[in-house]
Amino acid sequence: MDLILVEGVSALIRWLHVVAGIAWIGSSFYFIHLDLSLRARPDQANGGQPAGVQGEAWQVHGGGFYQMVKYLVAPARMPDELTWFKWEAYTTWLSGFALLVVVYYLGAELYLIDRTVLDLAPWAAVLLSLGGLVLAWAAYEALCRSKLGDNETPLSLVGFAFLVVLTWGFTHLFSGRGAFVQIGALIGTIMVANVFVVIIPNQKKTVAALVAGRAPDPALGRQAKQRSVHNNYLTLPVVFLMLGGHYPLLYATRWNWLIVAIVLLIGPVIRHFFNSRHAGKGSPWWTWAVAAAGMALVLYLSAAGPRTQTGAAATVPGFDQVAEIVVSRCSMCHGEAVAWPGIATAPKGVLLDTPERIRGQATLIALAAVRSDAMPPGNLTEMTGAERAALGAWIAAGAPGK
Ligand code: HEC
Incomplete structure (x- = not known):
């Protein structure tokens, strides 16, 4: 519970x-745009612009027209509502x-x-x-x-x-x-x-x-x-x-x-x-x-790969070896029965506990544990560079099942 x-x-x-971030960034982008698009009124030369006005902009949105006027520093009189x-x-x-x-x-x-x-x-x-x-x-x-x-x-x-x-x-x-x-x-x-x-x-x-x-x-x-x-x-x-x-x-x-x-x-x-x-x-x-x-x-x-350098594996490992690496380094979290405190079900639904599932997720394994060291998180299960290289060689060979 x-x-x-x-x-x-x-x-x-x-x-x-x-949602709050969208509202903030949205209003901030909007005001930057508004500020930059302000232009002096055409009749400014004839004294048509009220005192303290920097410029104005016309906008159309949602079926209406808006006339935006910016007062530099502030208007002469405070409006009642701001x-x-x-x-x-x-x-x-x-x-x-x-x-x-x-x-x-x-x-x-x-x-x-x-x-x-x-x-x-x-x-x-x-x-x-x-x-x-x-x-x-x-x-x-x-x-x-x-x-x-x-x-x-x-x-x-x-x-x-x-x-x-x-x-x-x-x-x-x-x-x-x-x-x-x-x-x-x-x-x-x-x-x-x-x-x-x-x-x-x-x-x-x-x-x-x-x-x-x-x-x-x-x-x-x-x-x-x-x-x-x-x-x-x-x-x-x-x-x-x-x-x-x-x-x-x-x-x-x-x-x-x-x-x-x-x-x-x-x-x-x-x-x-x-x-x-x-x-x-x-x-x-x-x-x-x-x-x-x-x-x-x-x-x-x-593309430079994990921070702990792995080197290339000399040979393509057999699937038994691959399964052993994955089961010993990954499946305590990514298994049907998760054996890691604080994790209830396999994170992101990624299951790596049977041969079919391991082969089926080869691309995800490559992404998380070969091309990067995102997994295991904080290398909690102490995966070695050689093991990453072995998985890499297996995936490069097309993730064979033998
Ligand atoms: C200590 C528990 C733990 C271990 C061990 C572990 N993982 Fe994970 N894994 C997680 C958690 C937690 C997430 C969810 C991360 C998140 O919230 O984005 C995750 C997510 C993933 C994802 C999904 C990434 C995504 O962005 O959708 C993949 C793929 C993955 N792990 C692969 C592996 C592989 C391969 C191993 C073994 C080399 C491994 N994990 C070992 C806990 C673990």
Whole structure:
């Protein structure tokens, strides 16, 4: 019963997390687009634009026309009703953090820790993960508020190097999958903190100044804008990292940290394409060439195989030997009767306990345990490189049954 409850809660939180993320990213993409597509009114020269208006945009959606007008800093008079956009971001973080706890912290042995990387106790892994989130956010905040923060190009270069070094570090603390979710959670935390600590409080101060009849400080808006731009460029990489944790060839191969580094570049380049287009500054098609080259490099790197090098097996093993490897390394979790504490039924319905099932799942075995070392999770059953190589040779020979 408790297992059913845990699974149910986990599925519910994941559902909420994805929906909140869609709402957040959707509204954020929408406002970036709106902001960039604002144009001065044609009659501006004749004084047709109200004081403080930066520009306007006409949009059509769902059977109606919308005239959007943006006031720079703020309108002269506060409207009676003002819609804030913050719960999309907060809900995404709260549900994401809950999911991190349920999947990665409560299941640290399976998902966060890899003893061949570092033999951590679950509580130590959880503390490292939490500490990493807090410290990285504090370092980012300090960076933005330092002198460097005034200058976008050096700031983004340092920010990129900072994230790559962290990723490399996490791949030396956690499992590949744990490292992916950790860096994804870290970037997501920075993004939500930008909303919670800077963007919303600054907007509140601006509103308070207006209500009090004072002129709001334009620096507040500039600071919020900077963080909003960071969030814009981090969106695509963070989504990739969250999904990447489900792709063994990405997270459980040798160059997993380099793959993350490349994606941290591709994401902003793609955003640049859309930003330029929406701002009416043409379509920089070169961005797609860069993104395609980057993805080709990602695929090439993902072909490097498991982190523990296996070497090639000299001969194709007989099926008896293959079955013995799989039964001794996999079937305690992937069997009709699971003999692993905390696992109720064979994960993802993958059964590897009879000769037919083993042969039938040869491609999945190749993906999870030969081309990558995603399985066994954290190498809990201590599979050797030679065994991976033997399975590889068997699969390459067409997974024969003898
Ligand atoms: C300690 C238990 C355990 C052992 C041992 C284990 N697995 Fe798994 N396996 C899991 C869990 C848990 C999942 C589900 C992972 C997830 O949630 O994405 C899984 C998922 C899989 C999947 C599905 C991947 C997907 O993305 O759908 C395959 C294939 C797989 N395992 C193959 C293997 C092979 C091959 C071995 C032996 C070399 C093995 N497993 C050993 C626990 C185990």
